[in-house]
Amino acid sequence: MNTRIAASALALMGSTASAQDLASTLPEAVSKVAPALEAYSTDALFGTVWNADSLSLRDRALVTFAAKVTRHEVDDLAAYTALALDAGVTAPELSEAITHLAFYTGWGNATAAAVAMAPVYEDRGIASADLPGANPDLLPLNEETEAARQTMVQGNFGETSQGVVDYTEAYLFRNLWLRPDLAPRDRSMITVAALIAAGQPEQMTFHLNRAMDNGLTQDEAGGMLAHLAFYAGWPLVFSALPVAKDVFASRSK
Amino acid sequence: MNTRIAASALALMGSTASAQDLASTLPEAVSKVAPALEAYSTDALFGTVWNADSLSLRDRALVTFAAKVTRHEVDDLAAYTALALDAGVTAPELSEAITHLAFYTGWGNATAAAVAMAPVYEDRGIASADLPGANPDLLPLNEETEAARQTMVQGNFGETSQGVVDYTEAYLFRNLWLRPDLAPRDRSMITVAALIAAGQPEQMTFHLNRAMDNGLTQDEAGGMLAHLAFYAGWPLVFSALPVAKDVFASRSK
Amino acid sequence: MNTRIAASALALMGSTASAQDLASTLPEAVSKVAPALEAYSTDALFGTVWNADSLSLRDRALVTFAAKVTRHEVDDLAAYTALALDAGVTAPELSEAITHLAFYTGWGNATAAAVAMAPVYEDRGIASADLPGANPDLLPLNEETEAARQTMVQGNFGETSQGVVDYTEAYLFRNLWLRPDLAPRDRSMITVAALIAAGQPEQMTFHLNRAMDNGLTQDEAGGMLAHLAFYAGWPLVFSALPVAKDVFASRSK
Numbered sequence: 001m002n003t004r005i006a007a008s009a010l011a012l013m014g015s016t017a018s019a020q021d022l023a024s025t026l027p028e029a030v031s032k033v034a035p036a037l038e039a040y041s042t043d044a045l046f047g048t049v050w051n052a053d054s055l056s057l058r059d060r061a062l063v064t065f066a067a068k069v070t071r072h073e074v075d076d077l078a079a080y081t082a083l084a085l086d087a088g089v090t091a092p093e094l095s096e097a098i099t100h101l102a103f104y105t106g107w108g109n110a111t112a113a114a115v116a117m118a119p120v121y122e123d124r125g126i127a128s129a130d131l132p133g134a135n136p137d138l139l140p141l142n143e144e145t146e147a148a149r150q151t152m153v154q155g156n157f158g159e160t161s162q163g164v165v166d167y168t169e170a171y172l173f174r175n176l177w178l179r180p181d182l183a184p185r186d187r188s189m190i191t192v193a194a195l196i197a198a199g200q201p202e203q204m205t206f207h208l209n210r211a212m213d214n215g216l217t218q219d220e221a222g223g224m225l226a227h228l229a230f231y232a233g234w235p236l237v238f239s240a241l242p243v244a245k246d247v248f249a250s251r252s253k
Numbered sequence: 254m255n256t257r258i259a260a261s262a263l264a265l266m267g268s269t270a271s272a273q274d275l276a277s278t279l280p281e282a283v284s285k286v287a288p289a290l291e292a293y294s295t296d297a298l299f300g301t302v303w304n305a306d307s308l309s310l311r312d313r314a315l316v317t318f319a320a321k322v323t324r325h326e327v328d329d330l331a332a333y334t335a336l337a338l339d340a341g342v343t344a345p346e347l348s349e350a351i352t353h354l355a356f357y358t359g360w361g362n363a364t365a366a367a368v369a370m371a372p373v374y375e376d377r378g379i380a381s382a383d384l385p386g387a388n389p390d391l392l393p394l395n396e397e398t399e400a401a402r403q404t405m406v407q408g409n410f411g412e413t414s415q416g417v418v419d420y421t422e423a424y425l426f427r428n429l430w431l432r433p434d435l436a437p438r439d440r441s442m443i444t445v446a447a448l449i450a451a452g453q454p455e456q457m458t459f460h461l462n463r464a465m466d467n468g469l470t471q472d473e474a475g476g477m478l479a480h481l482a483f484y485a486g487w488p489l490v491f492s493a494l495p496v497a498k499d500v501f502a503s504r505s506k
Numbered sequence: 507m508n509t510r511i512a513a514s515a516l517a518l519m520g521s522t523a524s525a526q527d528l529a530s531t532l533p534e535a536v537s538k539v540a541p542a543l544e545a546y547s548t549d550a551l552f553g554t555v556w557n558a559d560s561l562s563l564r565d566r567a568l569v570t571f572a573a574k575v576t577r578h579e580v581d582d583l584a585a586y587t588a589l590a591l592d593a594g595v596t597a598p599e600l601s602e603a604i605t606h607l608a609f610y611t612g613w614g615n616a617t618a619a620a621v622a623m624a625p626v627y628e629d630r631g632i633a634s635a636d637l638p639g640a641n642p643d644l645l646p647l648n649e650e651t652e653a654a655r656q657t658m659v660q661g662n663f664g665e666t667s668q669g670v671v672d673y674t675e676a677y678l679f680r681n682l683w684l685r686p687d688l689a690p691r692d693r694s695m696i697t698v699a700a701l702i703a704a705g706q707p708e709q710m711t712f713h714l715n716r717a718m719d720n721g722l723t724q725d726e727a728g729g730m731l732a733h734l735a736f737y738a739g740w741p742l743v744f745s746a747l748p749v750a751k752d753v754f755a756s757r758s759k
Contacts, residue, residue, distance in 0.1 A: 027617050029624035032634055036685070037605040037616060039640030044677055045613065054669060072326065073578065073614040075621070099290040106450075106486040107298065108326040110290060111280050115328070118282035128285055134292030160498040163307060163479025164490055171297055172487065179289070195488055197612075199452060199705060203488040226669025233612040234678065235701060235709040237670055245666040325579065352543040359703075359739040360551065361579035363543060364533050368581070371535035381538055387545030413751040416560060416732025417743060424550055425740065432542070448741060452705060456741040 017057055017087035022046040025079045045230050054223025059189065061087035062097065063224055066190035067197035067231045069098060069113045070105040077116035091126045096182035097190055103176060105194045138178035146173055185215040192216075193224060196240045197232040204243045209251070218248055270310055270340035275299040278332045298483050307476025312442065314340035315350065316477055319443035320450035320484045322351060322366045323358040330369035344379045349435035350443055356429055358447045391431035399426055438468040445469075446477060449493045450485040457496045462504070471501055523563055523593035528552040531585045551736050560729025565695065567593035568603065569730055572696035573703035573737045575604060575619045576611040583622035597632045602688035603696055609682055611700045644684035652679055691721040698722075699730060702746045703738040710749045715757070724754055 023046070031038045050060055061084040068080055084094055094117070102110030150169050158165050177187060188211030195204050208221065221244060229237040276299065284291045303313055314337040321333055337347055347370070355363030403422050411418050430440060441464030448457045461474065474497060482490040529552070537544045556566055567590040574586055590600055600623070608616030656675050664671050683693060694717030701710050714727065727750060735743040 027621045029620040030617055033620040033623045033627055034601045034605050034616070034637065035634050036601070036638050036640050037608055037620065040605065040608065040677070041613070041617075043640075044673075049669075049673070052669060067612075068614055071578065071612065071614060072324065073618065074328070075580070075618050076614070095287045095289070099287050099293065102290055102293065103483075104486050104488060106320075106324065106489075107294070107483050108321055108324060108329070109486075110287070111283055111294075112326065112328050114282040114286040114290065115280045117286045121286055128288050131287065132289050134289050134296075157494045157498060160494055160501060161475035161478040163302075163305060163476060164482055164494065167297075167302070167479060167482060168487065171293070194486075198486070198488070200488045200492065202492055222667035223669060225667040226673060229670055229673060230609075230613050233610050233615075233700075233704070234674065235610060235704070235706045236612075239706065239708055241663045241666055241670065245663060248666060325577065327581070348540045348542070352540050352546065355543055355546065356736075357739050357741060359573075359577065359742075360547070360736050361574055361577060361582070362739075363540070364536055364547075365579065365581050367535040367539040367543065368533045370539045374539055381541050384540065385542050387542050387549075410747045410751065413747050413754060414728035414731040416555075416558060416729060417735055417747065420550075420555070420732060420735060421740065424546070447739075451739070451741070453741045453745065455745055 017061065017083060019046065021083045021086050022050060025076060025083060027076065049227060049230060052223060052226070054219050055227060058088035059220065059224075060227055062089050062093075062186065062190060063193045063227060064231055065089070065094070066097060066101060066193040067228055069101050069109050070194040070197040071232070072109050072112060074112045074116040077113055078120050081117045081120045085120070085124065091121065091124075091130060092132050092181045093186065095131045096179060097186075099179075100176060100182065100187055100190060101194060103172060104191050105198060132179065132181040136180055138175070139180055139184070141174065141178055149173065183214075185211070188214045189216055189220075189224070192221070193228060196225070196228050196236055199236050199239065201240045201243045204240060205247055208244060208247045212247070212251060221248075270314065270336060272299065274336045274339050275303060278329060278336060280329065302480060302483060305476060305479065307472050308480060311341040312473065312477075313480055315342050315346075315439065315443060316446045316480060317484055318342070318347070319350060319354060319446040320481055322354050322362050323447040323450040324485070325362050325365060327365045327369040330366055331373050334370045334373045338373070338377065344374065344377075344383060345385050345434045346439065348384045349432060350439075352432075353429060353435065353440055353443060354447060356425060357444050358451060385432065385434040389433055391428070392433055392437070394427065394431055402426065436467075438464070441467045442469055442473075442477070445474070446481060449478070449481050449489055452489050452492065454493045454496045457493060458500055461497060461500045465500070465504060474501075523567065523589060525552065527589045527592050528556060531582060531589060533582065555733060555736060558729060558732070560725050561733060564594040565726065565730075566733055568595050568599075568692065568696060569699045569733060570737055571595070571600070572603060572607060572699040573734055575607050575615050576700040576703040577738070578615050578618060580618045580622040583619060584626050587623045587626045591626070591630065597627065597630075597636060598638050598687045599692065601637045602685060603692075605685075606682060606688065606693055606696060607700060609678060610697050611704060638685065638687040642686055644681070645686050645690070647680065647684055655679065689720075691717065694720045695722055695726075695730070698727070699734060702731070702734050702742055705742050705745065707746045707749045710746060711753055714750060714753045718753070718757060727754075 026038065026041050030041065050057065055063070065080050065084045068077055081094065085091065098110045098113045098117070150173070153168060154165050177184065188207060191207045192204060192211050195201070195207060211221070212218070225237050225240060225244060279291065279294050283294065303310065308316070318333050318337045321330055334347065338344065351363045351366045351370070403426070406421060407418050430437065441460060444460045445457060445464050448454070448460060464474070465471070478490050478493060478497060532544065532547050536547065556563065561569070571586050571590045574583055587600065591597065604616045604619045604623070656679070659674060660671050683690065694713060697713045698710060698717050701707070701713060717727070718724070731743050731746060731750060
């Protein structure tokens, strides 16, 4: 590659994920149909981007998984599931992630993801009983913040669709977000990743602020944007950049 | 589920569609990979949302089908085809729906849908001859309304792409919309559903107004938004809410 | 079809692509599930649109291919690959196209496209060695234009995500766009097609201007919009029309 960014060795540290894991996400057909795409994959994407300091390998694997679920890219999701598990995302966390993404990117994406993931879970002996159930003890809720959110949404949209308003409160903010087996910071991170990957920058302000309130750093958010340029495509990231810029600016005041 | 909305019994009335039909849309893998997602599906989505009064079961099945075609979710479209037929959508209506959606969400979505639907039609003995042909007697056209639409579009975009302007008049407004085997109200409803599911709120004002002119009620539109929150994901519905709010407000003056 | 636009004979001239090629892109299931959709396909789309003067057959095949890759419509991409090759798009050009689209619509779209294309390449005896490699001699770069672009992007987004800024310069503008096996005009054309097909009109101004600087005519751009109305759906094209109108106006001053 004629690039100014030197491809680093495939040295993925800090977990058991390996260069082999990343290579396993690249279908063999790529080398036969587009050798240049194979080279970009190996050198730029796997060699440089995945090794950049801004985001941990575990977070990159989780963000990539979320982007692929959001885009209904289920054909090779098994390889990304294995990669995420090897990179330190736990099976309960991945389970929670698709449940979360069912609400944030649509039921069909999540159920199709489950179909793609099931063989990997079975291979690794991960059983239903090892995964979060329907009724865990929920995390505590900040009632004041939630009351403010609910009042605003009720006022804005109660007359438009009371159903949306009610379901949002009952299923999302008083239930899903409080489930303990995926950290709020991670829920927020995959929600933002999903919004970028789905081309919904107009919904990002609330969730990127929430992500940073939940512990995502500005460096990590910037690293996620750079990472997703590859997995969601450059234009979606360029539509997300101005929103991120405004959120960062508003928080530094 | 720790929700304030009690899950009702799976009592789908008014048609032959049954709890079994809804359950058939949930791949078995979901229970193995994400038990919580299975619980949300059974309790919240199938038990509560599908039973809400705002929209009939038949309309929910048609709207869900349209959203899935729009999102190219063909892997499980056979189950949704069967569900729609059981819920009272006729085979000619579904046939017209994918033809309509070819124009409104892209040819590839509709042709892939046909591939997924064909085995269901064959199983049920629905033959080509039972379905609407190329040249039915068209519904009457309001020439005045169409002339106004055409003049506006010609003025706006004739110099940009005369092809788009000509095809829009010839194929859509003087042909597709006048085909008799799917009611204008249903064409409008699936068009709005497709715009929500595709993330195109900027095109919704015209079509939601048209839908309501064609008989869709405000309650039904609000119910459709709540229903699609599950099938298209919350953020797409939150981007559609302000448009619906404005349309409702403009019509109540 | 009750249309004012007469369906012309399927006379695709100027290449070896034939009516048979176009017909091969229509799954047989369409005739069984939606005879009207089959008629629209044969008469309107294949008979009229593909024969319109505004865009060459070769360009239509390349634009359609790009739209389908962008929309992850891989189920029937083999037929569109064969059609493009028959219509005069070379195998190296298609190879470059998916490499280009990896950056502009996401890695997963391009890698899934490679999987769908590989059997066609194999059938035709197109080997890896016949395709562009990782390090060709690059086209000359207009350093002044690139410096201006880079300065603007660095100023706008350097503090938001230095990674995006750096990767954009290194991988896209100093590398990908300079690869010689797909003409800049064609790279721009498929980039604009991808933005339309992905519903990203907000990113079109830069790339449509670049496309026209690279040789795409206004007639061709207008023809591409009309063509994509079918493959991406009408609403996406109606969201792109105002952007194209503004670009055309700004260039005619």
